[in-house]
Amino acid sequence: xxxxxxxxxxxxxxxLSEAVAQQEAIFRDTFPGALGVHIDEIGExxxxxxxxxxxxxxxxxxxxxxxxxAGFGDTLAAWASFTVLAEGxxxxxxxxxxxxxxxxxxxxxxxxxxxxxxxxxTAVLDVKxxxxxxxxxxxxxxxxxxxxxxxxxxxxxxxxx
Numbered sequence: 688x689x690x691x692x693x694x695x696x697x698x699x700x701x702x703l704s705e706a707v708a709q710q711e712a713i714f715r716d717t718f719p720g721a722l723g724v725h726i727d728e729i730g731e732x733x734x735x736x737x738x739x740x741x742x743x744x745x746x747x748x749x750x751x752x753x754x755x756x757a758g759f760g761d762t763l764a765a766w767a768s769f770t771v772l773a774e775g776x777x778x779x780x781x782x783x784x785x786x787x788x789x790x791x792x793x794x795x796x797x798x799x800x801x802x803x804x805x806x807x808x809t810a811v812l813d814v815k816x817x818x819x820x821x822x823x824x825x826x827x828x829x830x831x832x833x834x835x836x837x838x839x840x841x842x843x844x845x846x847x848x
Contacts (some may be wrong), residue, residue: 703729703769703770704729706729706769707726710725719759719762721743722743722744722755722759722762723738723739723743723744724736724737724738724758724759724762725737725738726762726763726766727797729766729767730770731770731771732767732770732801732805733767733770733799733802734766734800735763735800736759736762736763736797736798737795737796737797737798738755738759738796738798738816739794739795740791743755744756744759745792749792750790750791750792751790751826753785753787756787756796756826756827757783757785757827759796759816760783760785760798760800760814760816760827760831761780761783761814761829761831763798763799763800763814764780764783764800764814764829764831765778765833766800767800767801767802767812768802768810768812768833770802771802771810772835775837776835777835777836777837778810778833778834778835778836779833779834780831780832780833780834781809781833781834782831783829783830783831784829784830785827785828785829786827786828786829787826788824788825788826788827789824790826791818791824791826794818794819794820795818795819796818796819797819798814798815798816798817799814800812800813801813806835807835808834808835809832809833809834810832810833811830811831811832812830812831812832812833813828813829813830814827814830814831815827815828815829816828816829
């Protein structure tokens with residue numbers, strides 16, 4: 688179930704498990720879908736996912752492209768953000784910082800996103816992306832800031848945010 692039904696993008700909080708089950712349809716014809724992002728688990732202020740390092744995400748040098756890693760991390764942050772929204776709230780990424788700590792040419796990556804701050808106007812998330820193998824090397828560390836928006840006020844007025 689997507690929040691598109693409610694007029695905005697992403698899973699509706701009360702239907703998160705259904706959204707995880709329907710993620711192939713949600714990601715169809717989208718950037719996360721083109722990358723091959725898969726959401727494995729979602730909970731209060733948390734999301735875990737995976738990404739296969741294949742031709743979709745590699746740069747011409749044969750390793751995972753920084754933009755693909757950032758897109759994966761931003762997607763994980765989005766799914767964790769959905770879990771902390773109040774009724775009628777939406778969000779958008781306003782900033783992220785990505786530190787690329789290593790390269791990876793093959794295999795699967797796993798990523799985790801956790802909400803570390805939820806204020807009235809922003810949420811901040813910590814995202815880590817690792818190799819999904821015995822070494823579990825940290826490949827990318829991100830800090831993502833989301834703007835919390837309230838497009839409709841209870842009296843029907845549009846929010847200025």
